[in-house]
Amino acid sequence: MAHVTATPASSGTGAVWPRAAIIAVGSELLGTSRLDTNSLLITERLNALGIEVAYKSVVGDDRAQLTSAVRFALDTVGLVICCGGLGPTDDDLTRAVVAGVLSLPLVEDESITERIRELFASRRMEMPAINRRQAMVPAGARVLDNPRGTAPGLWIEDGDRAVLLLPGPPRELTPMLAAAAEDLLRERSPDRSMVTRVVRITGRTESHTEEAVQPLYAEWARADVPVSPTILASLGQIELHLTAQAASTDRAAAAAEAAAAQVVEVLGPDVYSVDGRPLEQVVGERLAERRWRIALAESCTGGLLTSRLTDVPGSSRYVETAVVAYANSAKVSLLGVPQALLDEHGAVSEPVAIAMADGVRTSAGADIGVGVTGIAGPDGGSAHKPVGTVAIAVAFPGSSCSRMFRFIGGREQVKFQASQAALDMVRRQLAR
Amino acid sequence: MAHVTATPASSGTGAVWPRAAIIAVGSELLGTSRLDTNSLLITERLNALGIEVAYKSVVGDDRAQLTSAVRFALDTVGLVICCGGLGPTDDDLTRAVVAGVLSLPLVEDESITERIRELFASRRMEMPAINRRQAMVPAGARVLDNPRGTAPGLWIEDGDRAVLLLPGPPRELTPMLAAAAEDLLRERSPDRSMVTRVVRITGRTESHTEEAVQPLYAEWARADVPVSPTILASLGQIELHLTAQAASTDRAAAAAEAAAAQVVEVLGPDVYSVDGRPLEQVVGERLAERRWRIALAESCTGGLLTSRLTDVPGSSRYVETAVVAYANSAKVSLLGVPQALLDEHGAVSEPVAIAMADGVRTSAGADIGVGVTGIAGPDGGSAHKPVGTVAIAVAFPGSSCSRMFRFIGGREQVKFQASQAALDMVRRQLAR
Numbered sequence: 001m002a003h004v005t006a007t008p009a010s011s012g013t014g015a016v017w018p019r020a021a022i023i024a025v026g027s028e029l030l031g032t033s034r035l036d037t038n039s040l041l042i043t044e045r046l047n048a049l050g051i052e053v054a055y056k057s058v059v060g061d062d063r064a065q066l067t068s069a070v071r072f073a074l075d076t077v078g079l080v081i082c083c084g085g086l087g088p089t090d091d092d093l094t095r096a097v098v099a100g101v102l103s104l105p106l107v108e109d110e111s112i113t114e115r116i117r118e119l120f121a122s123r124r125m126e127m128p129a130i131n132r133r134q135a136m137v138p139a140g141a142r143v144l145d146n147p148r149g150t151a152p153g154l155w156i157e158d159g160d161r162a163v164l165l166l167p168g169p170p171r172e173l174t175p176m177l178a179a180a181a182e183d184l185l186r187e188r189s190p191d192r193s194m195v196t197r198v199v200r201i202t203g204r205t206e207s208h209t210e211e212a213v214q215p216l217y218a219e220w221a222r223a224d225v226p227v228s229p230t231i232l233a234s235l236g237q238i239e240l241h242l243t244a245q246a247a248s249t250d251r252a253a254a255a256a257e258a259a260a261a262q263v264v265e266v267l268g269p270d271v272y273s274v275d276g277r278p279l280e281q282v283v284g285e286r287l288a289e290r291r292w293r294i295a296l297a298e299s300c301t302g303g304l305l306t307s308r309l310t311d312v313p314g315s316s317r318y319v320e321t322a323v324v325a326y327a328n329s330a331k332v333s334l335l336g337v338p339q340a341l342l343d344e345h346g347a348v349s350e351p352v353a354i355a356m357a358d359g360v361r362t363s364a365g366a367d368i369g370v371g372v373t374g375i376a377g378p379d380g381g382s383a384h385k386p387v388g389t390v391a392i393a394v395a396f397p398g399s400s401c402s403r404m405f406r407f408i409g410g411r412e413q414v415k416f417q418a419s420q421a422a423l424d425m426v427r428r429q430l431a432r
Numbered sequence: 433m434a435h436v437t438a439t440p441a442s443s444g445t446g447a448v449w450p451r452a453a454i455i456a457v458g459s460e461l462l463g464t465s466r467l468d469t470n471s472l473l474i475t476e477r478l479n480a481l482g483i484e485v486a487y488k489s490v491v492g493d494d495r496a497q498l499t500s501a502v503r504f505a506l507d508t509v510g511l512v513i514c515c516g517g518l519g520p521t522d523d524d525l526t527r528a529v530v531a532g533v534l535s536l537p538l539v540e541d542e543s544i545t546e547r548i549r550e551l552f553a554s555r556r557m558e559m560p561a562i563n564r565r566q567a568m569v570p571a572g573a574r575v576l577d578n579p580r581g582t583a584p585g586l587w588i589e590d591g592d593r594a595v596l597l598l599p600g601p602p603r604e605l606t607p608m609l610a611a612a613a614e615d616l617l618r619e620r621s622p623d624r625s626m627v628t629r630v631v632r633i634t635g636r637t638e639s640h641t642e643e644a645v646q647p648l649y650a651e652w653a654r655a656d657v658p659v660s661p662t663i664l665a666s667l668g669q670i671e672l673h674l675t676a677q678a679a680s681t682d683r684a685a686a687a688a689e690a691a692a693a694q695v696v697e698v699l700g701p702d703v704y705s706v707d708g709r710p711l712e713q714v715v716g717e718r719l720a721e722r723r724w725r726i727a728l729a730e731s732c733t734g735g736l737l738t739s740r741l742t743d744v745p746g747s748s749r750y751v752e753t754a755v756v757a758y759a760n761s762a763k764v765s766l767l768g769v770p771q772a773l774l775d776e777h778g779a780v781s782e783p784v785a786i787a788m789a790d791g792v793r794t795s796a797g798a799d800i801g802v803g804v805t806g807i808a809g810p811d812g813g814s815a816h817k818p819v820g821t822v823a824i825a826v827a828f829p830g831s832s833c834s835r836m837f838r839f840i841g842g843r844e845q846v847k848f849q850a851s852q853a854a855l856d857m858v859r860r861q862l863a864r
């Protein structure tokens with residue numbers, strides 16, 4: 001997540017776009033449950049090119065409203081990026097509305113029809129007739145390939161202004177946006193660059209992080225290349241975003257990197273990555289370096305810990321096996337936890353977590369074993385061991401460590417924080 | 433997810449506001465990491481009063497941009513809600529900009545100054561001079577008390593239009609919004625209510641869903657209580673949101689429910705819930721009803737399937753155990769898959785998926801076993817079995833079913849779609 005992108009001087013022909021507007025299209029984004037998150041991805045790309053976001057808006061699948069939003073945007077900034085509303089259905093209006101505002105006719109692009117037909121054929125299906133709508137494009141638009149879906153993107157230049165239409169689903173939008181940033185957007189981007197470094201932190205609260213880091217803020221604000229920090233905290237995870245702005249990408253990148261190094265100096269091993277890598281990837285890389293294999297015994301995390309580790313490409317090299325054992329009987333039969341230990345300490349205890357970690361390590365023939373046992377809630381808590389109580393152990397050849405935690409939040413938050421704490425214990429052990 | 437809210441008749445004086453716009457103010461909301469979430473709280477309140485959100489926008493602390501955003505909003509809708517930018521510092525511009533757009537002078541409200549002074553005094557501090565800015569209000573504005581901070585809210589009526597200014601921090605905004613909704617907003621809210629039902633669907637593409645459902649759209653649009661549909665699709669999951677608007681909540685709820693029933697009639701068992709419940713919960717409820725316990729053998733899903741099932745509170749009643757076995761040797765030793773089967777058919781094959789499902793069911797003593805084996809990518813694919821190829825089997829006492837899938841997308845998408853398909857196979861079997 002260190003965006004290091006060379007920004008050439010603008011080409012000289014045509015105006016540069018110092019500012020852009022983002023319009024997210026879709027009635028579902030105007031309800032009570034969904035937020036437009038694409039604008040964050042788009043902002044990241046624009047900022048990397050030195051383009052500021054002047055404002056962003058969310059509009060429903062409503063022709064009149066979308067029309068006035070597009071018109072207002074084109075009156076305000078040089079570059080307008082719309083996402084969503086490119087699907088094949090009646091309420092997908094973006095193509096038609098943008099064509100209308102720019103007074104361009106819609107024409108069928110046969111190559112798009114053909115590509116969509118092939119996409120359906122590859123899944124052994126016939127193209128539904130309505131998908132033909134996706135081939136109707138404003139005359140003169142440049143068609144942007146969508147390798148991950150049927151909706152192509154579109155790029156329309158109109159004098160000094162340009163409109164980029166992207167599909168709504170993030171996995172379709174992301175590669176198309178990356179390609180457009182390298183090519184179309186770069187062409188007239190301003191002669192400056194912003195670089196952001198994402199520092200990720202565990203084992204502290206937001207306020208303790210802020211307290212430790214704050215003395216650096218004034219120094220960063222005064223520097224030749226100023227760096228602005230933003231702290232983002234959620235349960236089990238803290239991120240510090242460091243954004244530097246300079247005339248050249250190299251200078252901005254160097255300033256952001258230097259600021260990240262200062263944070264590492266202050267926070268020490270609580271920082272697990274300075275380039276946005278998630279914890280499961282950091283742990284995976286350390287396991288791979290050592291050629292160690294890991295086995296997992298999960299109770300309250302219910303498979304989440306293993307699922308996070310296996311989200312990382314290539315994780316089959318180091319994830320040996322995992323057992324999810326909710327019931328005490330399963331802890332005994334599958335993991336070899338002695339019944340006496342369960343009777344004496346209870347299932348949620350450090351001795352049981354250690355026995356789980358040892359048991360799965362031995363039976364799988366792995367190098368490291370992890371045991372997690374706790375109360376994810378909402379039921380099952382007691383005065384002595386309330387919901388959120390979790391015991392975690394990591395077993396190595398000839399040694400083990402264990403710790404009790406008390407997490408807050410609902411069931412999914414407890415699961416996540418427990419998986420995060422387990423990964424972090426493995427990480428710190430591997431760093432020794 | 434059925435929003436059922438009583439809406440009284442409007443008072444009859446003055447125009448009603450069928451639609452509102454929300455403007456979130458703050459440069460930090462235009463960066464790469466923070467989203468405006470206040471608009472969700474505001475939308476919930478507005479919808480409960482039958483007021484639709486026409487659009488929403490996010491604007492930085494920029495006088496020109498904020499001015500044109502407020503002007504545009506007042507030209508578009510009767511009710512404009514701004515949040516943020518009410519603090520005491522130079523970059524808090526909302527009060528001044530709104531006063532400017534409405535051509536109202538800013539005047540000091542002594543009672544606000546006094547209240548802020550008291551607030552500081554209660555913390556044994558003197559009021560900093562800049563806080564006096566917060567007492568400057570557009571002439572004629574009604575001041576809304578902020579029990580949790582220094583920034584008062586403001587309510588400004590201008591003929592048939594009204595502007596509500598709320599502070600940015602959610603804990604300050606929430607009580608002020610609740611009070612305003614009960615009083616100021618209700619007064620001229622339309623005499624109607626909106627109810628949304630979320631229908632969830634598997635086993636079809638978006639286009640095939642739309643094609644099947646589309647004949648209903650015209651009927652819904654023409655009905656006494658019109659219902660408007662929105663389709664939301666992501667890999668492995670389709671949602672149809674049905675929103676009905678009527679004079680009474682009962683009528684709106686009945687229309688939304690009737691529309692959902694029509695969708696079920698058309699799509700049959702491809703619909704798994706009409707109230708937004710996720711698939712893992714539907715499957716869990718069916719297992720609990722039958723008092724059946726499930727055991728899982730996961731390869732390419734790497735624990736995700738079990739993690740989703742265990743996200744549901746109370747799932748320990750029916751999730752017996754799970755084994756994540758990546759390596760062939762683990763499939764043989766932990767799940768009892770015959771080596772000969774692996775040699776003959778390969779690890780990603782229906783016979784191996786069946787053997788995994790059978791093996792885990794038998795060893796766990798569960799009622800149902802599930803086996804998932806596939807290639808999540810990005811490596812490991814071949815011409816014959818490309819990345820995304822997944823075999824899934826469900827074993828019952830005395831019978832089993834299995835199926836090959838070919839999913840698209842990256843590693844995490846393949847994992848998710850495979851877990852979704854496995855849950856769906858279990859659901860369909862349990863429905864027999």
